[in-house]
Amino acid sequence: MINYTEITIVFILLSVLLSLSSSRLMTLVKLMALQGGAVSLVPLLLEGTQHLPMGELLFFQVMILIKCIIIPGLLVLAVKRVRIKREIEPFIGYHASIVAGLVILLVSVFVTGYLKLSLPEGHNFVLVSAITTMAAGFFLMMARRKAITQVIGYLMLENGIYLIGTALTNPSHTLYVVEFGVLLDLLVGVMIMGIILHNINSAFDDADTTLLGRLKD
C-alpha cells in the first residue's frame, strides 16, 4: 500500500532541503517547479478524487499549470535575462543553511506536536512540512543576496502558507473564486517582481540586493 500523500510531501521536503543547499539558480527554479506541482497535488490527494466536481478538477489543473509550469517558466526567463548562473557568497553559507534546514524541521515537528490539534489522518505531516516550507522560504529570503533567490524564497513562503491552509482548514470553506484570486495574485506578483528584477539588473549591472542601499535616513 503506497501512501501517495506522504510521498508527495516527502518530495516537497526534498525540494526544500535541496534548495537550501543549491547555489545554481537554474536548479533552484527546477526545484520550485517540483515543489509547486507537489503542493498543488496535496489537497487533491488529501480529499480523495472520488467525488470531485468538474469545476474543482478544472481549478486544480489551472493551479498545477500556474505553479508548476508558468511561474517556473517566468523564473527561467528572468534567470536567462539577468545572465546570472549562481549565487556567489551568500550571507549564510550552504553548510550553515543545511543545518538551519534541519533545525527548522526539528522545530516544526516540535511545534506541531505541541499544538495537539485533533486533525484528520495525515494532516499532521502536511502541517509539519508546511511550517518547514514556510520557515525555509523566510530563511532563503534573508540568507541570499540575489534578488531572484529572494523571489524564490517568497514563492516558497507562499507555498508553505498555502499548505498550512490546506492542512488546517476544512475544505468545505473553500470557494474556488477566492482561491483563484490568491493564485492570480501570486502569478501577477511574480511577473511584476520579474520585471523589476530585469530593470534592476540593467540599471545596476547586477541583480544583487546589497546594491540597493541608496534610500535611507
Place this chain on the structure above:
Amino acid sequence: MIEFVFLLPIIMGLIILALPPSVGRLLLLITSLMHLQLTVMTWLGKFTPAFAQLFKATPEGLYILLITSFIFFCISVYAFAYVNETDITNKPAFNGCMLLFLGTMSMVTLSDHPIMLWVAVEATTLVSAPLIFIHRSKEALEATWKYVIICSVGIALALLGCFFMTLSLDLTNIRVPLSYTSLYKVASSLDPIWLKTGFIFVIIGFGTKMGLAPMHTWLPDAHSQAPSPASSLLSGALLNCAFLGIYKMHILMVAAGLGQFSSNLLIGFGLFSMFVGAIFIINQPDYKRMLAYSSIKNMGIIAFGVGIGGFALYGAFLHILHHSLIKSSLFLSAGNILLGFNTKKVKKIGGMIKYLPKTFVSFIAGFVAISGLPPFGMFLSEVVIIIGAIQSGKYLAVTMFMLAVLIVFAGIGKACLSMSFGDEVEKLQTKERMLRVIPPYVLLAASVIITIWMPQPVYNTIINSIQIIGGKIHG
C-alpha cells in the same frame, strides 16, 4: 450589482493601458467622476451585491470607499495636468495603473470574505508597484523592490492569520459560511487561542501595509519615489484600506470577548509608530519623506484611537477622514514644489512665497492642518482621541501621544518655514497651473467644511461603524 463599483475602474484601467495617453488622461478623469457617482449610489443603497458571500456594503467599508473615491477624483484632476508636464515614459501605464489601483482599493472596502479582502489588498500592492517605478531611476527601482517584497511577505502573513481565523471556526461545531458578517454572529463561540494567534498575524501583515512601525520601512521610500499623485493616493487611500483589514478583525475580536487583547496590541503598535514617525521627521532632509513619516505617525494615531475605543474610536474615524484629505493635499502641493524646483531636498528650496505663491498657501495651510491646529479637522479628531484616552484613564499613553504630536509640529514647522521664506537656492523651472493648484485647495476646504458641518449620512455611517464595538459619541 455592488461589484460595479470596483469592476468599472478595473475594466477602464485595462482599456486605458492600450490607448494613447491623450485619451487615457481624459478617461481617467471621466472614470473617477463615474466612480464617485457609483459610490454615492452605493451610499444611497441602490445596489445589492451579486456575490453576497464575498461582497457587502458595511458601514466602515462605505466610509473608506467614500474617502477613497473623493480623494481619487481630486487627484485625477491634478493628474490630468501632471501627466503632461513630467517626463513619464510610459503614460498609458500610469493612467491605467491609477485606475486599477482605485479599483482594487474599492474592492478592499467592499469585501466581506476575509480571504477575498486579502486578495484585494495584495492586488493593491501589485497594481501600485508600477506607479512607484514609473520614473525608472535607480532610487525608484530600489523603492519598488522594497515595496513589493516587504508588502508581499507581510501580506502573506496576513493570509496565514486568515487561515488561523478559519481554524478557530472549524474547531467549533458551528457551520456558517466564512465571511465577516456571519463570523460576528458566532464570534463568542470561536476558539479564542487561534483567534488571538490569527489577530497577531493579521496586525503584523496588514500593519505592514498600513505602515505601522516597525514594519514601516518600505513606506518612506515608496512615498518619496512615487510621482506625487501616486504618493498622495498611497498615503491618503491605500493606508486606510490596509487599516480596514485590521479593523474588521478587531471587531471580530471584540465580539469574541477578546477586545482587551487586540486593543492592547493596537495601542502598542500605535504609540510605537507615532514615535518612529516623530523621530524621523526631525531634521529630515527630504520633504516627501517627511510627509511619509508623518503618515506613519498618523496611522499610529489611528491605531491608538481604535485601541482606546469608546469616544476615542470616534476620533480615530474622524482622523482617518481628515488625515486622508490633508495628507493627499500636502502630497499634491509637494508635487507642485517638486515640479517647480526639481528637487526633494528641503535645503535647496527657498522663497516659495515669491515663486509659487498659490502652492505656498496650500502648503502652509496643509502644514497648519497636519499639525492639528484649528480650523482644520485634525484638531478636532486629535482632541477627541485625547479626551477619549483620558476618559479611559490611560494618562501615560496620553502624555506620550502629546509629546509625539509636539515633536512632529516642531520638525515639520522648521522645514516648512525654511522652504517658504528662506533664501532661494534653485531656480524655478515649471510654473504653477490652475489644474494643479485647485485640487489641494479643494481637499483642504473639504476638511474645514466637514469640521464645521458634518453631513448627516456621513455621521450616521461613522456611528454605525463604531457602534458594533462600543464606540460612542457621548462620553
Place this chain on the structure above:
Amino acid sequence: MESFISLAIALLAAPLFPGIILKVKAFFAGKQGPPLLIKYYTLFKLLKKGSVYSNSTSFVFTLGPVISFASAVIVLFFFPFAGNAPIFSFHSDVIILFYIMGLGRFFTVIAALDTASPFEGMGAAREVFFSTIAELAIFTVLILFYRLTGSLSFSEYFIGETPISLVGVSGALIVFVVVSMFMVLLTENSRVPVDDPATHLELTMIHEVMILDHSGPDLAMIELGAFYKLYFYAAFVTHLIFPFVPANGPVMNTVIFLAIMAAVYATIGIVESIMARFKMNLVPKFIFTSFALVFFAAILTIGVIQ
C-alpha cells in the same frame, strides 16, 4: 542453497556491472564503447603481471590491497541478495560490517601513506575527510532503520517481518533514504560528481591517486574489491526500492534483482554523463546534503510517522 547461488552471482558478476556504466557513458558520448566484459579482461591482464614494490615501502604497503579486498568480500557474506537469507547473520551485524569496510579503507590509506609520495598523502587526506562525512549519513540511516524495524541486521532490514522498502509501511521516508544512499554510493565508490575514476591528473584525484604505486595482482585485488563494494551499495539501494518477498520465488526474485541492479548502475552512468565533477570545496556540501536528507527522515519518525 539459494544463498550460496546468489553469493556466487555476486562474486562473479560484480565486475560485469561497471561495464554497464561504461556502455551508458559511451552511449551518451555517441561512441561504441568498450565491450561489456572489459573489467574481466583488465583483471586477467593485471593478474598475469608481476608486482613492483618501491624500496621505500614496508610490509604495510603489501598488506593494504589484501585487507581492503578481504573486507569487501566479507561484507557480501552478510547481505541478503535478492531476498535470499545471507550466509552469516547475527544481531547488529551492520555496525560491524560498516566498520570492517572502514578497516579496509584504513589499510588502503595507510598503504598510500607508506609510499611517502606527496600526492598519495593528499589523496588519503581527501578520502578520509569525505568518507567521514559519508559515515555520518550511513549511521543516520542505521538509526532511522532501527527506529523503523527495531533491529540492526541486514537480514532483519530486508527479509524480516516488515521489510524496509519504498512500497512498505513508511515508504515515503524511504524516498529520502534512497536519494541519500545513492549520494553515499557515489561518494564511497569515488564516482562523479565527487571523484572522477577516469581522471588523468593526480592533483584532482581522490581515490585513484592512492593506488598509483600498486601494480599487478595487488592492483587487481584493489579493483575487484572496489567492484564488490560498489555491488554492495547498489544492492542496498535496490533492496530499498523493491521488497523481495519469498512469495515471488527465488528465480523471479533474482531476475528482478539483477534488472534493478542494472538500472541502478545505468543511473550511475547517466549521472556521470550529465554531471560535471564538483569543485573540491563543493564536495563536502554534496555529502552533507545526503546526511541532511536522512536526518530529515529520522526527525519525521519522531511523532509524525510511526
